[in-house]
Amino acid sequence: AQSVTQPDIHITVSEGASLELRCNYSYGATPYLFWYVQSPGQGLQLLLKYFSGDTLVQGIKGFEAEFKRSQSSFNLRKPSVHWSDAAEYFCAVVPPLGGYQKVTFGTGTKLQVIP
């Protein structure tokens, strides 16, 4: 079955530390891959996306993600976390072939940042 998995429900990091959030997908072909952020009381905001080409993609707010086909992964990283990064992060996929391009989300990882 097609799915997207975020293994970590909750992660706590210290401000200034590096961050990596994991995302794995299971699809017949490589889907389009996204990371969204949802701050408390806010809508979902697109951080970055991967369609094809360079496997390291840069996004907004200093985030980057690396696509690894061999591992079916698309992990999100940030070298130095700021307190304002505390939020919930969702990995999402869209099937690559035709259709109306429905976005399917993972279960999310809640990031807590401590001083």
Place this chain on the structure above:
Amino acid sequence: EAGVAQSPRYKIIEKRQSVAFWCNPISGHATLYWYQQILGQGPKLLIQFQNNGVVDDSQLPKDRFSAERLKGVDSTLKIQPAKLEDSAVYLCASSTQGPDKTFFGQGTRLTVV
């Protein structure tokens, strides 16, 4: 550019009552989505419109949920009668020309007591 507007922001109802949510997408966006986000879970697509036609409602509980998009612009999502498990945030999104052009509203938080 104005974003996706949703109302109300919060709603508390008793079980078996009915409730309706409204969404105004970004101007010119042909595709409109309603997602349900239960606490601790990722958003789940309920229904997707292309203009005023439904293209995917496979996960919409049709015995109690209904949605319409009149004139291909605004949309309403209705629940009748509500159950406790319908407590969630209902997100509306709209898009044009590609999956990276999807924008989300702030959502309506529904609490069923």
